[in-house]
């Protein structure tokens with residue numbers, strides 16, 4: 001794809017990765033992704049903002065064929081899907097200067113072996129004038145690495161945000177179709193940004209005074225209506241979860257499945273939204289998405305050998321990393337001859353300081369009393385949600 005004009009002298013560049021199906025060797029990408037780079041041409045200087053993942057090298061190199069001079073190469077984020085082509089770009093434009101945040105400098109040297117003399121660090125709030133195009137650098141740490149920053153093109157009121165506000169969404173549309181991009185943006189937020197919710201809250205306050213016409217991220221389409229994604233983020237980073245329970249579970253002989261089915265029904269009867277995920281088949285990206293809103297997690301697991309099922313272990317570990325807005329946790333499941341399931345799950349989730357609500361563990365197939373205990377668990381979850389005031 002050739003460079004595409006956004007406004008006069010500002011162009012989208014980069015690569016659409018239609019066929020990528022996994023990010024970080026972890027999260028499924030049902031819609032592919034893109035690595036957006038941008039070109040800003042002033043009357044005196046030219047700046048290239050970020051590069052592309054090296055797997056799409058040939059696309060960027062072809063686009064650069066028609067760009068004889070670049071004066072500044074700006075790196076908003078040192079992760080390789082945006083910085084991986086920096087060495088080759090700097091080689092191609094030997095007089096160019098690489099601009100990055102202070103924390104990014106050593107990261108770029110270590111990750112990409114960029115010669116120190118090619119790098120100039122910029123301060124938070126610093127501006128460069130390209131000639132009728134002014135870029136202001138704004139530090140936005142922890143979206144989602146410590147060195148991240150964004151650039152604000154004041155004449156055109158475009159905010160270039162790299163990962164911040166991005167979506168894993170491959171599309172030939174330059175601008176976001178809001179009905180299409182919301183789920184991929186939420187999936188992206190869930191995996192990448194959610195653990196840094198508090199930092200993102202601060203960064204959103206920091207950019208609030210800016211008058212923004214467009215948000216141009218480095219994954220997914222550009223937002224011509226910035227309010228759409230800013231409002232979505234304001235919801236996702238807020239402290240209040242929703243009236244929602246996530247139930248990642250696995251069952252070997254159907255006892256745990258029967259318990260999960262009963263809990264789903266019991267919670268639904270009480271007006272609580274429920275998202276059960278059979279971990280044998282589940283898309284963990286969907287689990288991450290529901291984790292953005294869930295107030296409660298109930299892990300369903302049988303005992304495998306002496307511990308919880310490895311698939312449940314994997315899911316609980318993922319939850320402990322992604323965190324979300326969870327407030328309550330419980331465990332349900334069955335065992336054959338012993339169980340340490342509750343202890344394992346609660347110790348893994350302990351750093352999240354969740355309130356653990358009465359686990360229900362039974363030997364073999366659940367009996368009437370076990371179903372009553374599950375109803376009691378559903379009732380307590382519903383009460384806790386009501387007390388919290390979730391919607």
Ligand code: FEO
Nearest residue numbers: 077079081082163
């Ligand atoms: Fe898209 Fe953190 O890299």
